[in-house]
Amino acid sequence: MSYIDGFVIAVPTANKQAFIDHALNADGVFADLGALRVVECWGDDVPDGKITDFARAVQATAEETVVLSWVEWPDKATRDAAQKTMMGWMENPETADPRWDNERHPMPFDGARMIFGGFAPLVDLRPGEATG
Known part of the structure; x- marks a missing residue:
């Protein structure tokens, strides 16, 4: 069964396009x-x-917008392996994937206020699809 990473952040509303640009980079790496x-x-x-x-x-302040994001992985093992590449940047930048470099791809929000976690789905209702 799939595995989900969930995130909630506050993004300065004026940084909406910067957030989209940042997300496209990070989401491409996730993919x-x-x-x-x-x-x-x-x-x-x-x-x-x-x-x-x-x-x-x-x-979040009055000048920020709440963003809800999630990543669906095929399984927890794939997610854990991907997470190692993110943590690798903090632990050993010389050998880490440069796409996680916050200096080259700065976060347009305060990452310290991000809420995140991994979740194992319990119910996955997809109307119109066969269930088993």
Whole structure:
């Protein structure tokens, strides 16, 4: 079964195009490393909650937009191997994949406020497709 990496970030609204450019680079690397699908979603209807919400979770300001993204991998092993290439950049930049270089491809958002994690799907409903 597939494996999902999920991300929530706050992107300065003025940096929307820079975010798209950054995402196209990173998403291309994910695809090269075996991702089946990458989805980047610009917040459009993200309400304030009474107790918590997406904006509070990433400490978004009024000048930022919440972005929800996910990467679908064929399995956790493929995801783990891809993640090693990202971590490799921090551990040994001389031998790491240069496409992860934040100096060449700076993040147009504060990565310290990113929420991320890996998830094993429990239910995957695809109306119209046969299930087994």
